[in-house]
Structures are given as C-alpha cells and as structure tokens.
Amino acid sequence: MPFTLTETFKTRAALVCARYPRKDAALIPLLQELQREKGYVAEEAMDALAVFLGLPYSRVKAVVTFYTMFNRVPAGKYHLQVCRNVSCHMAGAPGLLARLREKLGIAEGETTKDGLFTLSAVECLGACGTAPVMQVNDTYFEKLDAGKLDALLEDLRHGRLRAIGR
Amino acid sequence: MENILLKDKVESLEGYFAAGGYRPLKKALAMKPAEITEEVKRSGLRGRGGAGFPTGLKWSFIPKDAQGPRYLVCNADEGEPGTFKDRELMLKNPHALIEGMAIAGYAIGAGAGYIYIRGEFAAEADLLEREIFAARGKGFIGSNILGSGFSFELYVHRGAGAYICGEETALLESLEGFKGQPRLKPPFPAVKGLFGAPTVINNVETLAAVPAIIEKGGAWYASIGTPKSAGTKLFCVSGPVNKPGVYELPLGVSFKELLEKHCGGLKAGVRLKAVIPGGSSTPVLTAAEAMAAALDYESLAAAGSMLGSGAVIVIPEGQCMVKLLQVLARFYHHESCGQCTPCREGCGWIEKILNRLEEGRGTARDIETLYSAADGMLGRTICPLADAMAMPVMSFVKKFREEFEAHAAGRCCAPEAAGKH
Numbered sequence: 174m175p176f177t178l179t180e181t182f183k184t185r186a187a188l189v190c191a192r193y194p195r196k197d198a199a200l201i202p203l204l205q206e207l208q209r210e211k212g213y214v215a216e217e218a219m220d221a222l223a224v225f226l227g228l229p230y231s232r233v234k235a236v237v238t239f240y241t242m243f244n245r246v247p248a249g250k251y252h253l254q255v256c257r258n259v260s261c262h263m264a265g266a267p268g269l270l271a272r273l274r275e276k277l278g279i280a281e282g283e284t285t286k287d288g289l290f291t292l293s294a295v296e297c298l299g300a301c302g303t304a305p306v307m308q309v310n311d312t313y314f315e316k317l318d319a320g321k322l323d324a325l326l327e328d329l330r331h332g333r334l335r336a337i338g339r
Numbered sequence: 340m341e342n343i344l345l346k347d348k349v350e351s352l353e354g355y356f357a358a359g360g361y362r363p364l365k366k367a368l369a370m371k372p373a374e375i376t377e378e379v380k381r382s383g384l385r386g387r388g389g390a391g392f393p394t395g396l397k398w399s400f401i402p403k404d405a406q407g408p409r410y411l412v413c414n415a416d417e418g419e420p421g422t423f424k425d426r427e428l429m430l431k432n433p434h435a436l437i438e439g440m441a442i443a444g445y446a447i448g449a450g451a452g453y454i455y456i457r458g459e460f461a462a463e464a465d466l467l468e469r470e471i472f473a474a475r476g477k478g479f480i481g482s483n484i485l486g487s488g489f490s491f492e493l494y495v496h497r498g499a500g501a502y503i504c505g506e507e508t509a510l511l512e513s514l515e516g517f518k519g520q521p522r523l524k525p526p527f528p529a530v531k532g533l534f535g536a537p538t539v540i541n542n543v544e545t546l547a548a549v550p551a552i553i554e555k556g557g558a559w560y561a562s563i564g565t566p567k568s569a570g571t572k573l574f575c576v577s578g579p580v581n582k583p584g585v586y587e588l589p590l591g592v593s594f595k596e597l598l599e600k601h602c603g604g605l606k607a608g609v610r611l612k613a614v615i616p617g618g619s620s621t622p623v624l625t626a627a628e629a630m631a632a633a634l635d636y637e638s639l640a641a642a643g644s645m646l647g648s649g650a651v652i653v654i655p656e657g658q659c660m661v662k663l664l665q666v667l668a669r670f671y672h673h674e675s676c677g678q679c680t681p682c683r684e685g686c687g688w689i690e691k692i693l694n695r696l697e698e699g700r701g702t703a704r705d706i707e708t709l710y711s712a713a714d715g716m717l718g719r720t721i722c723p724l725a726d727a728m729a730m731p732v733m734s735f736v737k738k739f740r741e742e743f744e745a746h747a748a749g750r751c752c753a754p755e756a757a758g759k760h
C-alpha cells in the first residue's frame with residue numbers, strides 16, 4: 174500500500190519542526206501526528222516520514238519500537254490500558270484485568286474481532302491517588318471498580334467515550 | 340501554613356493574575372540574572388524530581404562565558420510509580436510553572452524552554468499549551484517580555500511512553516528525537532545538554548516554586564521546613580487511606596501527621612504493614628520505621644530510605660511483599676533501556692527469581708541470589724535505574740525476609756491477599 178503524507182500533515186509538520194533548532198527533533202511529535210490520523214504507525218508511514226525528514230529509515234524504526242505508545246498495527250477503536258503498577262495493583266488492578274479478559278474474550282495485547290477494543294496492561298499512569306486507573310485512548314478513568322468498569326464498557330459499545338469526574 | 344503551590348482559583352491566567360501572579364516575573368526582570376540565582380540559592384530549594392540537588396547551585400553551573408543558545412527543560416515525565424503530584428500541580432496551577440520557567444530562563448540566559456511531558460498526560464499537555472498561549476498574549480512569554488529586552492519561547496513536547504525518559508539525559512535524547520537512552524556523564528547537561536548547548540533540567544514542582552521565592556525572598560522560603568530541607572513539598576499518598584491525594588506540607592512533617600491528620604488515617608479495618616516513602620525506587624520502611632519517620636531529605640536518609648519524589652505508598656497488612664516486589668521487578672525489567680549489562684541482565688534475573696518464588700518453584704538459595712544480584716547492580720551503570728531496582732529488592736528482602744522464606748518453602752505468606760493476585 175503506497176503511503177503519502179497529506180498536505181494537512183505537511184503544513185502541521187512545518188510548524189512542529191519550527192519549534193526545534195534541528196528538524197529531526199520533530200520526529201517523535203510527527204510520529205504522534207501520524208498515529209493520531211491513522212490510529213497506528215505503519216511501516217510505509219515510517220518510510221514516508223524518514224524521507225520527509227531526510228533521516229535513515231532505521232532511525233525512525235528504532236524510535237517507533239523503543240516507545241510503548243506507538244502502535245505498529247491498527248489498535249481497536251478503544252484502547253483499554255489498565256495500570257498494573259504497585260498502587261493500582263493493591264487497589265485491585267489484577268481483578269479488573271481479569272474481568273476485561275473474560276468479558277472481551279481477549280488477552281493483553283489483543284484486539285477484539287469486531288475491532289472495538291484492544292486490551293493492554295501498562296505501567297504507572299501517574300494517577301495513583303485515584304487507583305485503580307485505566308486509560309482509554311487519551312482519557313483517564315480513575316477509582317474504578319467492577320461496576321464502573323461494566324458501565325464504561327457499555328458506554329463505549331454505544332460509542333460514548335466521555336470523561337468521568339476524577 | 341499557606342500553600343505556595345497548590346492553591347484554589349488559579350487555574351486560569353485571570354485567576355492567577357488576580358492572585359498576584361506574574362508580579363514576580365516583573366520583579367525578576369528588573370534584577371540581574373546572577374541575583375536571581377543567588378536568591379534561589381539562599382532559599383535552599385532542592386530538586387523535587389527525586390535527587391534533591393540544590394537548584395540555585397545547578398543553575399550556577401551554566402558556564403558564564405558560553406556563547407550560543409542555552410536551554411531550560413522542565414521534566415514533566417512523572418513516571419516514578421506512586422508519583423502523581425506534577426499532574427495535579429499542572430492542572431491546578433499551570434501558570435506557576437510557566438512563570439517559574441520564564442524566571443529560570445532569564446536567570447540562566449536561555450532563549451527557549453521545553454516542557455517534556457509524558458505522552459499519557461494528553462489533557463494536561465493540551466491545557467499547558469492553552470495557558471502558554473494565554474501567557475504569550477499578555478507578553479509574559481515570547482519576544483521582549485514586558486519590554487525588558489529578554490525573549491523566551493516555551494514549547495510543550497510530549498513523550499511517547501518510556502519511564503527511562505524521566506532520567507534527565509535520556510529525556511534530552513528523547514527531546515532530540517532519539518531513543519531515550521541515558522548519556523554518559525560528564526559532560527553534564529549544564530555544559531553540554533540539549534542540542535549540545537548548556538542546559539538546565541528541573542522538575543515541574545521545582546520550577547513552580549521559583550515565583551514565590553522571587554516574590555517573597557529566599558530567606559522567607561528557607562524559613563519553611565527544616566534547616567537543610569527548605570520549603571514545602573507535594574506529598575502524593577496512595578494506598579488504603581481514607582483520603583489519598585496530593586498534600587502540600589512543609590518538609591520535615593512526620594509520616595504520622597501526614598497519615599492521620601491529612602489523609603484521614605487508614606481505612607477502617609486496615610493495619611499498616613509497610614511504607615515506600617519516596618516512590619517505587621526508594622527503600623521500603625516497616626510500619627514502625629514509618630510511624631517514627633519525618634519526611635525530609637535528611638531524616639529519610641537517616642531512616643535508610645529517601646525522600647525521592649515524595650510519593651508515599653502505604654502498604655497494608657494482607658499484601659504480599661513478594662508479589663509487590665515482583666510487580667516492581669516486572670516494571671524495572673520492562674523499563675531498562677538495555678545499555679548496561681548489570682542493569683539489563685540483573686533486572687531480568689531478579690524478575691525471573693521472583694516469578695519462581697511467587698509460583699512456588701523457588702528455593703532458599705533464591706533469596707540469597709536475589710539479594711546478591713541486586714547488590715551487584717549498585718553503582719555500576721550509566722544511570723541510576725539499576726540502583727532503583729536494587730534498592731527495593733534489598734530492602735524488601737532484608738525487612739520482610741520471612742515472607743520470602745515462606746514462599747521458598749512453598750507457602751504464600753499473605754493468604755488473605757491470595758484472592759487478589
């Protein structure tokens with residue numbers, strides 16, 4: 174599949190590059206931009222960006238594989254990221270993860286067949302005071318319990334991703 | 340005591356301004372840059388990111404005669420497990436950070452600053468961009484700030500998921516568009532930092548304290564807290580307490596006061612087992628040690644731990660210490676950047692042994708191996724991540740040895756918690 178950078182992207186990219194004295198510093202922000210557009214960063218997109226920034230493909234690839242927030246395959250419409258670190262662990266994260274595995278019929282790292290949900294276990298999200306925490310796409314859901322989790326899944330199934338009060 | 344950082348009604352520029360905000364910037368711009376650094380030295384302010392390095396001293400390491408650009412970088416990566424203070428501070432008082440950066444930028448002669456914020460904090464990054472835009476509109480950021488001739492650009496740079504990027508030189512690598520692998524020091528960032536230029540890197544909470552110090556003076560700030568640990572600190576308390584959250588208190592406050600007076604005590608029916616006082620990298624304290632501890636740099640060092648980022652993790656009876664250490668080992672192993680053999684291999688080894696012990700396949704010898712593996716990682720690596728793994732391992736094994744022994748003998752020590760595994 175040929176991949177071309179859109180004009181909108183190129184216009185944004187020029188603004189992003191201008192924030193840095195060297196334009197290759199814009200690599201990560203631009204990968205984020207690409208992921209925002211498509212939901213993931215395909216090999217072809219990495220290649221196109223490498224050409225655009227005048228960088229070797231290997232550098233782009235190394236960066237994409239180093240950072241956990243880049244998806245190299247399309248993720249589900251909702252990416253459920255459950256914190257498994259110590260404060261969330263004590264507050265019941267393993268139970269939440271088990272519940273999600275069971276309800277969605279997938280393991281961590283997998284996507285449901287309908288493409289709606291991807292499940293991940295992630296490290297501390299910096300919100301331990303309101304543990305247990307799950308991030309769905311960009312939005313934090315805090316002080317979760319089984320009931321809230323079920324309600325949230327229902328909401329998402331109906332296309333509603335909305336923040337709840339902390 | 341009145342809060343310096345966490346205040347009400349200062350989320351917006353209007354609110355912040357009405358509360359006297361940006362007056363310190365005006366005052367600072369009428370001072371000589373070196374006078375500002377002196378004032379910050381006098382305040383006794385120390386880095387709030389974890390290491391506690393004196394802030395004014397750090398600023399003074401920028402070579403006086405350096406030609407070319409200089410940079411100021413704010414570390415808003417907030418990845419240390421247990422830590423959630425910078426997020427709260429950025430949401431509640433973003434302009435204290437923005438103003439603090441403008442003042443620090445002026446003090447060190449930086450023309451630009453970057454806030455490196457962890458990628459997961461999308462809402463917080465959007466908010467910062469909005470508030471910087473507002474500050475620029477009023478002439479507090481940008482060219483010729485308040486007619487002083489000093490220009491300072493400020494950008495938000497989002498991370499992409501990697502705990503190691505909280506380490507300052509990994510952060511610089513990441514900001515330059517590379518993998519976040521820590522650099523060998525020297526050269527130190529003050530001499531050769533971002534894009535090869537002299538750079539100061541400070542935590543969000545450190546920079547946000549600067550406006551108040553300029554406004555009220557270093558001596559005033561130094562009068563808060565203890566003689567060596569000056570000022571207030573944001574303590575983030577997580578675990579089974581009635582009111583977990585972020586509390587701004589003078590350094591030197593006792594853990595007991597933090598727990599009982601501010602956090603409303605332990606939840607009903609909960610008994611204290613242990614406390615990690617400064618984020619997951621700091622040595623654990625037993626309940627008795629914690630109840631006797633004061634929370635400042637020196638007291639916690641004397642108690643065998645560290646103030647770290649001020650992340651107080653409360654661990655109740657019923658939690659299995661082997662399991663919790665396994666959770667931490669999985670984390671550090673996952674986050675090791677892999678450059679140094681002792682760290683890469685050591686973290687992997689430790690995780691494996693803990694998996695064995697957790698699954699009931701461990702032996703008594705595993706406990707010795709665990710301890711000596713950790714010991715062998717200390718102080719041998721490019722960055723302190725290896726130490727950050729070793730310190731919890733050694734303290735958990737030393738202080739809760741019987742639980743490790745029970746596992747080695749095939750029994751989980753905390754049957755009440757078994758269902759929660």
Ligand SMILES: Cc1cc2nc3c(=O)[nH]c(=O)nc-3n(C[C@H](O)[C@H](O)[C@H](O)COP(=O)(O)O)c2cc1C
Binds near residue numbers: 389391419541722
């Ligand atoms: C593995 C590792 C992770 C770190 N993570 C953070 C972090 O998330 N935020 C932070 O401010 N400092 C972090 N630090 C400390 C920084 O390296 C650095 O000391 C700090 O940003 C300096 O600012 P300060 O002097 O204002 O504390 C980390 C250090 C290490 C070794």
Ligand code: SF4
Binds near residue numbers: 725
């Ligand atoms: S100690 Fe670990 S994380 Fe730090 S540089 Fe070495 S391998 Fe990387």
Ligand code: FES
Binds near residue numbers: 256259298301
């Ligand atoms: S441990 Fe889950 S948000 Fe920090």
